[in-house]
Amino acid sequence: MSIRRLPEHLVNRIAAGEVVERPASALKEIVENALDAGAQRVAIRLTNGGLDRIEVSDDGCGMDSADMALALERHATSKLPDDAIEQVATLGFRGEALPSIASVARLAIDSRVAGGEGWNRTVDNGQLVAEGPAALPPGTRVTVEQLFARVPARRKFLRSARSEYAACMDVVRRLAMAHPAVAFSLEHDGRRALSVQAGDAREDRVAALTDRALADNHVILSLERDGVRLSGVASLPTYHRGTGDHQFLFVNGRPVRDRLLVGAVRGAYADVLARDRHPVVALFLDVPPLEVDVNVHPAKTEVRFRDPALIRGMIVSGLRRALNEAGFRSVQQADPAAFAAWRLEPLSPTPIGAMPIFAAAGASSFASAPSFAALSDRRSSFLTPPPQARAEAASAPVPETQDFPLGVARGQVARTYIVAEAQDGLVIVDQHAAHERLVLERMRRAMEDAGGPGVAAQALLLPEVVELDEVACDRMEPRIDELRAFGLELERFGPAAMLVRATPAMLGQGDVQGLVRDLADDLAAYDSALSLKERLDLVAATMACHGSVRAGRVLSVAEMNALLREMEVTPRSGQCNHGRPTWVKLGHGDIEKLFGRK
Template structure:
């Protein structure tokens, strides 16, 4: 029988380091969090070879005395828990493991000086062994240098990725921490190259736009919503401003960057009917709530959290995002494609003409930013009623025959209306029986008539309560027993009340089966076995049932698609203007149900450049 023995302290530290320090980015995260907790106003970060060569963090925080520095390099020693109430912790770090863990697998130099001290102190730890302990000259604050990471742990070193990949991970970590603390200035250098520098005291919106993408400022809406003790702030990108991967979703809880599946699922639910499944929103959300309502002591890396009332948090985020987007997303985030515009043929101009041309102007991003507009005139309101009549005829006809209900376009444009009175301008014609061309006060607006009308019909169906009607229960003649494993049955049982709101009536039927008594009206022909398995998988992945609501929304979106004006239908100018006016007052009209833009705008200055005009 093997003998139980105590592990050596050095080995214990290396084992603990494996939980905290997985790669250079993990070590960098711990060091920057310590600098933030020290009350710094500026933090300078330098990395060499993606952190594989060196990591250096310099701050102007409170600093450490010689005795405090010695304690900081011991395991489970921290200044961030003055009492034993760990559920009340508000600092980023609190476990007292970071520095000793890093020092056990790297060469670490710690230099620090308290603000009112005459000199600072330096201590060097080489893979767990102290090699230097002496005075040091430096300004108030702390400087920590990490070198030879995993230098004496070759099994870990060889599993690290390339310097380029490690640099990308370090950049992501610093970006997230810099977004979380706009009151602190951050700078990041990679070798001899300055990556970014942000100044202290910036607004959250300004800081986020600098760190994510400059285009974010014009393609997003600001969020500031509170519900009791919970507060949600940040920037949410327009649905048309999306990415193919979810790496531009920055989520924060009480100033702590997290990657939490409940929050990710809430974002997905909020954008469910505005983005295609393979596209992802771009946003930065800051959630604040009482410390006792969130558990941050879930994982040593502190990137996961748990909420005391998870459904309320998720509902708050979904409703908050939808509320913010409904006030600002009549805009379209996409300007005319630069490559497409480059293919326009223009008359050649002389070099002198080019030299005297005005500087390039950016494309107009939003036509709603210039202020309000006057209500539609009586003529336009009459056109809108006429347009609704054409609509009713079109939706009553079989798919593909809607065009016979529309009159041929003619010269009956409402010349009394001025383009300056309306953000989307006045319709001047139709291209390829698909795109509406309108003249606004400062440019040309091109509208995809099918995509635009698809969104308008969907919003009308919602306003009319079509979702509730679709969700009405369809009782099954013979209730069906669906066998699942016990864990999945437990997940479904906890959500029975929520599913009933959508018309799905379930009962527990033994330890490993569910009884289906009724199906949602919209899904009455669906297979109960497949539906419940998908719902159970969705609960396991996101912690909350999203799939059933998405299925109902998908039915509504399909109805809207089939009931909307098709590409290829000839519209009269009156119809076109009525469509534009309705877009101006409909939430989310800037994108169709799949996240594609419904309109783009070409500023008049760019039209003039096509013809070499000054």
């Protein structure tokens, strides 16, 4: 078959297929144009999920009639002042968005420059159908109606109005997150669905567009390296979601989707969050234009970095530094169901005849005439106060609560939870989860000491044999040297067993069998997917879990206070190695609510 030129209408449809996939992609292009025009306010109205109508109004610089005509021609743009395409600093520049949308829908543009007259231009599926004056304030209004109405092959692949609306909302949320200096509003079928004001702080804008609770449960990132600047907002490890849909990456103000972000965030949270949970993260990268290619995807949703290792390293180190600086912070949002359980269980009244002070008198009722001695005994029993709990004399003065953020230990509940009194409320600590984190951080410090031998080992009096299947032994054998650095000395003992000669000294007398089996399971699940550093962190976390104070162990007051003090100076002690909180606080206001005082 000979080569032929395609007709203009087919070329336009091919271009539209690259740029306009669904209402959300058309909306993205139009809003990006508004932002590039310097808009401080963007108002969006959708009908039927954008399938029937999309309207975007802005207060940007606007266009006159001549510019409007050029804007609807292919490869015409105001965003490249010269031929240096790699130096583009705007959100869009390909010059195909508006003509591509106009080739598959009815597109109307009303625009006015400051001090000029408004003008309208309407194109219906590639054909100019109307042009003339228009009344509107300075800025631009773009209306798209009946997208793909005359392209049934494309229309039938669109999803339901609800799904298309969700995609449009995601686009607007990301663009609003990237531009906190711009006010955004979104109406769907006449209902206001989103509204954020201009001038929000970045962390407030992210919280408003994801979850309000993030405002109290986040850390701030700030890092600069080799001309690249990283900033952003990340949730505490104890504030997480079941999916990774709340992780956002912005490069030079452009929302992008990149697998680099997923891997870097997983690495940064590897030892503070369970692998099936995901943090809320919004990261903003400012990269020199020559260091990033933003034109590798027609819709500009992907980028290519010249030095991806630098970017990944910055994300991991920036997140880890921010989490370390958070210290022992943890999510302090009490479960409403837990509070409801306190309020919905009223105290059952005790029958008077069953009260101990009457039972102790030795008679079941006052029916019989008692003797004087019996009456005296009964009066004595009635006047004697019931048994009271007494505090034992302290061997040392009780510390002042205001001296310590986590307070002073007052006791232990269910041999699992430490109860402490702080200046601003009541602190409850999960002793196993807290000590698990402390042991992990000790092991890390021992591994990171320059030139050190690693974690100290404690030789077993009698080596212990751990039976495993042959595949698990084959998997562990190449890791013997790595494990030795953690104080765990193993040898292959036949085809289906490992011999344990020493264990980490800081773990004490633990369950050697359980430790080795758990390590074998972890290596089977994650070994091939993790880097060496991530694998070592995984080993340390597994060992720490086995070496921590177990629930059910009675602790002395001195041990409890020592645990609290170490938590206050240990990074990331607000969550265990699996992302669960190690402590919660009931403020004085929360306690007053429980008793109806507030």
